[in-house]
Amino acid sequence: MTDMTKPVVAPPGSIVSGDLMQLLYRLSAALLICIILALLNDSFLSLGNILNVLRQTSLLFFIASGLTLVVLTAGLDLSVGANVALSACLAGTVIQHTGSPLLGVLTGLLAGGIVGLLNGVMVTALRIPSFIATYGMLWVLNGLTYWYMAGETIHGFPPGFRQIGSGYLFGLPIPVYLLLIFLAIGTAFAQRTIWGQEIYAVGANPVAARLSGIPVARRLLLVYGVSGTMAGLASIIFLARLNSAEADIGESLTLPAIAAVLIGGTSLFGGVGTVFGTFIGALILTLVLNGMNLLSVNANWQPFITGVIVIVAVWLDMTTRRHKL
């Protein structure tokens, strides 16, 4: 995947190019898991469980979709989980003190976005490698959140606000609508806008991108800002779904988000990948847990099985794509 011959623009996984087969290839691992689970357990294919899995996928997808743009530029954002924790705690405080869900949502998005922009500034203006900059940010955010929360838990939000996480509209959970909306926006942005294409170009070859007149620093600032804002959105969904937040909620979110991006076929070396692929990655991770719960797999074996399935899923994806190309 590191080959020098990869196209500067035109990502190979583009689903809006209309290539249905390509989409099926990308889905193959997820479909295989679904077929196996459907054969093993009657409840798996029920409408209730499908909606359940999609709702569970949403939180991970929000974090991972913003992160996808960062990885497309050959960067990484390790601070997303810590960002979710801080944004959730701040948004939760605002909702409890003002009673206004709207102010809370704005606080969460703003806090997440500011953190993201700060990451962007470190990467562009200060030229700190993104891995280090966001790793440092992770600790700064953890420190702030631990200090701010002092071991407390914020809990109890107005029912109206909690609808964002647990409500239904025409039979579909509201987080699933948000998932579909952001999947569409993310895909359209990355594949159909000039800014999106420029992001691919920056990741594929930053020097060529700069020489061809792309404002590299501004595009980088944009992707880190978007990644942070999506973490802020995830924090709102977290609050609305869990009705509470504490300082340590982020730690278990970062690695799965990175995994979802990479399982979805986005290259760590930049320039290759899609938001839709990331959705599939998040879906696979969620399906595995869902399946293990439904089948009552012994807790001792769950980490092992998760690991094996992740490896097989990526191998399958790579093989089918190689076959296609």
Place this chain on the structure above:
Amino acid sequence: MKPNKGLICIALPLVLSATFAATARADGETVAVFTKNQTNPFFQTVRVGADLAAKTLNAKTLHYIPTKPDSIPEQLSQVEDVVVKKPDAVVFTPVDYKAMVPGVEKINDAKIPTVNITDRSAGGKFIAFVGADDYNLGLDTGRYLFKALGGKGSVVIIEGVKGSLTSVDRVRGFNDAIKENPGVKLLASQPGNYQRLQALQVMENLMQSNSQIDGVLAANDAMAVGAIEALDGANRKAQVIGINGTKEAVDAVKSGKLLATGDYNGFAQGCIGTMIAIRTLRNQPVVTEIVLKPTIITKDNYQPFDVALDARTCPTWDEAAKFATK
């Protein structure tokens, strides 16, 4: 400090202030308190208890908390720090009861008297151990749930971090309580890793494959509350119990959402552990082991737990000594 107790008894304060003039204050001993992390509300209750006990006895506390939660290397380096700074005593919660034994031995070598609280260390020398009994907490909260269910029904267990001492013992207690009730059927025992979100998702998934769940046994409060949110979201009802006795759980018991939570007594552990450390320095009699009896917090007895942490008072030494198991 063990020989010539009678002599030191009178001279101790003088000796201390002379010997440790550089590090310890003359007006009170310094106790280094080690806890596992800054994020779990339980350890906050331990720290508040320790601070309060020290303040009452006119001593000082110095807190050592890994910035990365439950980090073994970080706690080890904090131990090295303490060995250099030489506080008068240490109150110690190992982040890992086996891996921290070399750390405890370093404190032993530096001849700093140490009290072990919360998780019993697998090795090293301690003046005393103060903790709660995870197995009995699991057993008693389980029994309470099954009594509420009339000794029958279908239940699920949400386990904590696999391999952690607390989770293993609590889940063993849950399972033994189930064995006592032949009418209770265990549908599933799945991991929630002590995390709220994971417990919510586990519960959502288990509800898909089980149309009737009467009871939920969660190995900590955050997971119990996560399970309740999942039940609410699906418009289903089940009796839920948790463990730790956090503020959030007490609120949920008060509002009737949570059936009960087993009190892990962090506050009392912090109080008594620190009291033993200071009493040892002052050559007052101590006990060598206190395993606090599980208290089940329910809607009938939650009131004493429904107060702000810093408004609580430590047990007196006479009260604490009554819990002595050795």
